[in-house]
Amino acid sequence: MRFECVSRTDVGLRRKINEDSVFADSERGLWAVADGMGGHEAGEVASNMVTDALRCLPVVNDIDELIERAAEALRQVNGDLLDLARSGGRPGQTIGTTVVGLAIADGSFRCFWLGDSRAYRLRDGEITRLSRDHSLVQNLIDAGMLKPEEAETHADASLITRAVGAAETIDPDIVGGDAQPGDQFLLASDGLTRVVRDDELAAELQRGPPAKAADRLIETVLARGAPDNVSLVIVKLVE
Numbered sequence: 001m002r003f004e005c006v007s008r009t010d011v012g013l014r015r016k017i018n019e020d021s022v023f024a025d026s027e028r029g030l031w032a033v034a035d036g037m038g039g040h041e042a043g044e045v046a047s048n049m050v051t052d053a054l055r056c057l058p059v060v061n062d063i064d065e066l067i068e069r070a071a072e073a074l075r076q077v078n079g080d081l082l083d084l085a086r087s088g089g090r091p092g093q094t095i096g097t098t099v100v101g102l103a104i105a106d107g108s109f110r111c112f113w114l115g116d117s118r119a120y121r122l123r124d125g126e127i128t129r130l131s132r133d134h135s136l137v138q139n140l141i142d143a144g145m146l147k148p149e150e151a152e153t154h155a156d157a158s159l160i161t162r163a164v165g166a167a168e169t170i171d172p173d174i175v176g177g178d179a180q181p182g183d184q185f186l187l188a189s190d191g192l193t194r195v196v197r198d199d200e201l202a203a204e205l206q207r208g209p210p211a212k213a214a215d216r217l218i219e220t221v222l223a224r225g226a227p228d229n230v231s232l233v234i235v236k237l238v239e
Contacts (some may be wrong), residue, residue, distance in 0.1 A: 001179075002161055004236040005031070006210045008218050012191060012226035019043030019097075020189050020231035023051035028059060030066065031233045032101035035117050035189040037094070037163065045084070046097035046165055048141065049077050054101065063105040067112055069170050070101060074114070074164055081165030096165030099172075100131055100187050102235065109179040112172040115163045118193050120201060122184040127202035130185075134162035152194055181239040184210070191230035195221045210234040 003026045011018040019036035021044075034050040036043025052071040060066050085095045098115025111119045116133040132138060136159040138147035151157060164170060179185075186207050193201075196217060204213045204220075214234055221230045 001029075002105070002220060002238040003029070003104070004210055004238050006214045007031075007073065007231075007233045008214045009231035010198065010222070010226070010229065012229050013222065013226075014227050015229055016028075017044055017201040018229045020191070020229040021047035021051040021097075022231050022233055023054050024233055026235075028066075029063075029104045030057070030070075030101070031103075031185075031187060031235055032099060032191055033117050033187040033233055034097045034099045034164075034232050035191070035229070035231070036097040036172055042093075042095040046077075046081055046095050049080065050074065050099050050164055051099055053077050061105075063103050063108055063110055065163070066103050066105075067110045067174060069105070070112060071174075074076065074099065074172060075170060078164050078167075078170045080125075082168065085165065094166055098134075098160065098163050098189070098207065102185055102187055103183075104179050104235070104237070107179055108176060109185070110174060110176040112174045113125050114170060114172050115160045116193075117187070117189050120186040120188075120198070121183070122186070122202055122205045123174065123180065125202070125206060127198055127205070129198065133160075134173075135160045157194070158190075179237055181237050183237045185235040187233040189231045189237075191226070191228035192217060192221055192232055194228070195224050195226070195230075205234070210236050 034047035036047035100117040
């Protein structure tokens with residue numbers, strides 16, 4: 001199974017530091033986007049710790065074993081970030097990061113995540129969101145208290161309920177399924193998904209090769225003010 005892969009990250013137009021981090025290893029079939037939080041460069045530290053931990057995972061042949069090792073790596077980073085926050089001398093400080101990851105092997109995919117960075121799959125012109133945001137507004141939507149179209153403008157749109165470094169214990173959500181030639185997978189921080197609608201993502205992914213789609217998506221975010229760092233990974237399965 002071969003992959004056409006591209007990754008992009010941009011500081012945006014309103015932030016001084018890029019607290020996002022991306023990881024792409026097509027040889028192992030593993031990719032991730034992490035979106036740090038905490039300010040004063042702490043978010044940058046957290047997101048890089050996550051992608052570094054994934055980069056250091058041993059090579060394994062079984063996709064579910066790989067995901068299990070990835071989840072354990074995230075738990076280790078979680079503990080390290082909690083210790084780092086406690087050592088900072090600021091009670092209540094959180095140094096954390098969201099993460100969304102993708103693994104593909106032998107015609108199957110697995111997606112894991114914590115927070116509101118997202119994963120999508122485009123197949124036969126139809127885009128499917130694979131991840132479900134760990135956020136307050138998503139909980140309100142699930143409870144029928146908020147309409148999906150009201151989520152991005154909600155006052156608490158940025159409040160997430162799960163992240164690496166945000167709680168004593170973490171459990172990433174995991175979904176999986178089949179992966180077919182022609183499928184395109186998109187991993188993205190909320191700097192992209194809060195600015196570009198899902199149908200617009202699908203349209204860009206279909207317009208050309210992944211590299212051009214990635215460039216156009218970054219250009220769109222910048223044209224719309226880029227209020228946050230923006231990062232993405234596009235993976236296309238090639239026969």
